[in-house]
Amino acid sequence: MSQIAVIDEVRGALTKMTPEFKKALPPHVSVEKFQRVVMTSLQSNPDLLKSDRRTLFMACTRAAQVGLLPDGREGAIVSFGNQAQFMPMVAGIMKLVRNSGEISTWSVQAVFENDSFDYELGDSERIVHKPAMRDRGALVGAYSIVTLKDGEKSREFMNVDEIEAIRKRSRSGNGGPWKTDYSEMAKKTVVRRHAKRLPMSTDLDGALHEDDELFMPPTEQPAAPAQEAPTAPAGSKRPSRLSKIAEAAPAPDEDGVIDMPASDAEPEQEDESPI
Numbered sequence: 682m683s684q685i686a687v688i689d690e691v692r693g694a695l696t697k698m699t700p701e702f703k704k705a706l707p708p709h710v711s712v713e714k715f716q717r718v719v720m721t722s723l724q725s726n727p728d729l730l731k732s733d734r735r736t737l738f739m740a741c742t743r744a745a746q747v748g749l750l751p752d753g754r755e756g757a758i759v760s761f762g763n764q765a766q767f768m769p770m771v772a773g774i775m776k777l778v779r780n781s782g783e784i785s786t787w788s789v790q791a792v793f794e795n796d797s798f799d800y801e802l803g804d805s806e807r808i809v810h811k812p813a814m815r816d817r818g819a820l821v822g823a824y825s826i827v828t829l830k831d832g833e834k835s836r837e838f839m840n841v842d843e844i845e846a847i848r849k850r851s852r853s854g855n856g857g858p859w860k861t862d863y864s865e866m867a868k869k870t871v872v873r874r875h876a877k878r879l880p881m882s883t884d885l886d887g888a889l890h891e892d893d894e895l896f897m898p899p900t901e902q903p904a905a906p907a908q909e910a911p912t913a914p915a916g917s918k919r920p921s922r923l924s925k926i927a928e929a930a931p932a933p934d935e936d937g938v939i940d941m942p943a944s945d946a947e948p949e950q951e952d953e954s955p956i
Contacts (some may be wrong), residue, residue, distance in 0.1 A: 691737075692724060700714070728760050749777075756769045761852065761853070770858070773870050775872065784828075791867055792820070794817070794819050797811035808836055808838065824838040825872055828880060
């Protein structure tokens with residue numbers, strides 16, 4: 682089957698899942714926009730089209746369930762062999778933390794060897810960073826500074842050795858964003874660590890739970906029962922939606938053709954409010 686035919690096949694299956702996506706997505710994300718972003722992601726990464734269809738569509742449902750777009754900024758769909766999985770990115774994790782309503786400002790930056798950088802712990806913590814104007818050199822670390830609504834500041838810094846230790850343990854450490862966007866993954870690593878000390882929404886708790894699978898070596902990951910639809914992460918606000926989408930996710934038949942059952946759900950009024 683040609684790539685164009687595969688793309689059309691996947692687009693048709695996603696269209697048939699529209700009622701289920703509407704139930705999972707938050708009100709401010711329209712299903713049309715979500716599906717457009719998914720298709721753009723798949724077309725820009727043809728390897729994803731080779732993924733097992735059920736894992737591919739389940740990756741889409743994970744993104745919908747936590748309310749993040751798989752656009753490479755809020756999140757990304759990545760492949761491991763023939764398996765696809767959703768990965769929240771820096772902007773997505775920050776977005777979900779802000780949903781707690783207790784964050785005033787948040788700055789996350791990468792530090793390079795030619796930057797001027799000073800990091801101090803103790804009674805008077807501080808971070809002073811003056812990026813080099815050109816030729817910043819190799820990455821040496823990443824930091825996160827959060828100001829809470831009450832004015833309190835929280836800081837987190839990781840040097841490149843700590844970041845590399847995480848990358849080496851990660852299931853995706855030798856490919857995907859770690860290979861194409863190393864500095865962004867360095868920032869995501871410090872954001873992940875920092876977020877666990879910050880007020881978080883239940884959506885973030887679920888997103889980090891899912892993302893933990895990508896930051897664990899395969900030998901440490903629990904084996905999922907064969908053919909069993911994933912359940913919603915602990916603390917999810919929408920525990921029933923994910924299972925409904927899982928039941929509707931298309932799977933190839935014996936001839937390798939996707940047969941997606943039509944949904945009887947009534948169409949809902951579309952929310953066109955921007956993200």
